[in-house]
Amino acid sequence: MIHHRWSGKRALLAVTSMGLAAALVAGCGGTTKDSAESGSGSGANSEKVADPNAPIKEGLQIAFLPKEIDNPYENIVDQGGIAAVAELKGTGKEVGPSDASASSQVSYINTLVQQNQDAIVIAANDPNAVAPALKDAMAKGIAVVSYDSDAAVDARQVFVNQADSESIGRSQIQMVSEQIGGKGKIAILSATPNATNQNTWIEFMKDELKKPEYKDIELVTVAYGDDDDQKSFQETQALLSSNPDLKAIVSPTTVGISAAARYISSSPYKGKVVLTGLGTPNQMRQFIKDGTVKEFALWDPEQLGYLAGYAAAALASGQITGKEGEVLKAGKLGERKIGKNGEIILGPPTTFNADNIDEYDF
The missing domain is CATH 3.40.50.2300 (Response regulator)
Known part of the structure; x- marks a missing residue:
């Protein structure tokens, strides 16, 4: 994992020789700060109805919580997400533990809840260890998106997955x-x-x-x-x-x-x-x-974060709830349809070798 920057130099390439299925890292969503419960097809209140025409709220506060704060790959992902939030006139930040132990993220989630963030975007160290804290966040109207490494299905609304x-x-x-x-x-x-x-x-x-x-x-x-x-x-x-x-x-x-x-x-x-x-x-x-x-x-980690950032903002604004079949509008990445259990896939990875590696900068 690598730098703390948003290069934006490469769009995700088409399917490579690996033949991987389209679409990377997914997350579900659905609640706004105005409601006490979150709506999602992945464990939250599925009665929540999405309004695809709802505008993205300005001034959203969205926090990105990697497995550990010094993980270079997730630093790239999170900077991509923060850039997406900035495009949407919100404020993103990255916080996280210095180690990747199972419970190390829990105190950070609790702090973000106390700070009344609009959304939490997390790469879970352990799907179950973080679940109670994330469920508490959703109960308080905070949108929860997981990326890269999923949390328990009923502890988030959307999972943004790198690829199949x-x-x-x-x-x-x-x-x-x-x-x-x-x-x-x-x-x-x-x-x-x-x-x-x-x-x-x-x-x-x-x-x-x-x-x-x-x-x-x-x-x-x-x-x-x-x-x-x-x-x-x-x-x-x-x-x-x-x-x-x-x-x-x-x-x-x-x-x-x-x-x-x-x-x-x-x-x-x-x-x-x-x-x-x-x-x-x-x-x-x-x-x-x-x-x-x-x-x-x-895959392109910046684009993974960018997609997760848009998913979090759409959840916090009520555009989506994380229900299967909903469509996420993801800026320069276009649209992504939400799949089963609130999963959104980014796209196929690229194989790197001596012939093409100098074409990439991330």
Whole structure:
């Protein structure tokens, strides 16, 4: 994860060779500050009726709560969201804990409720740990949107998802299989054990491995770097020392893949162990160019935040409630239809390699 800026340089690309389903990170919504209850098809009061013609309220106060405040990827996402809120003549801010533990976000949610924010946009460290505090926020008329890593379905109104979770998970196996010739031992370097998105992707990765074409690939372990750079670095070292015949590491987290690349780039494993997963071009560029990594993938995180910002503003203004079938007007990203359980999908990721990485700046 990376800088604290809104570059706005790239729109989300069309479907890439990964074949991922369209649309990234989603969130539901529906209540305004004028009502005590929130309306949504995802656990809130579904009787709340959206008014798609309602104007976006000016002066909205919208807070973005990442898994941890120093997570570079989520910093980019949140800056995209803050830029969207500014477009809508509101004020956005980013607050969050310094660690990604399960309960670390709860006190921040409680403070944002006390501050009477119009909306909270959160990437949940643990879907259930944050649920009571988020439900309290919704009961007080605060719109709640989750992004990247979902909260419990009844504890938010909209979930803005990067892309179809199944496609993300399966494509990781497809990508690593191609790079190791369809055979060998692999390991997964994940974020935190309770991260909703990571666990969902990993389950689809495991399911993909059951297909006959992957019979010669063995997943030996799943390690957790807790979305901490140093721990992810150490976990990479441990994976390789304890599995001397490991062929590849798949890290579906931008903190993990960059830390793993840093270790491998200066080790005897460079050129021998494949590393792939999800990362940002700016953090991975040097590792693509020095041959440590051949290719990896990601969506545009700024656009993910931008979409979440528009969803939060629309919820807080009563344009949407998070009910399936409603349409979100998302500025320069156009319209997105809300799916089941209040999910909005951004769009397909892009695969980055030596041929295209210099075309991107995020």
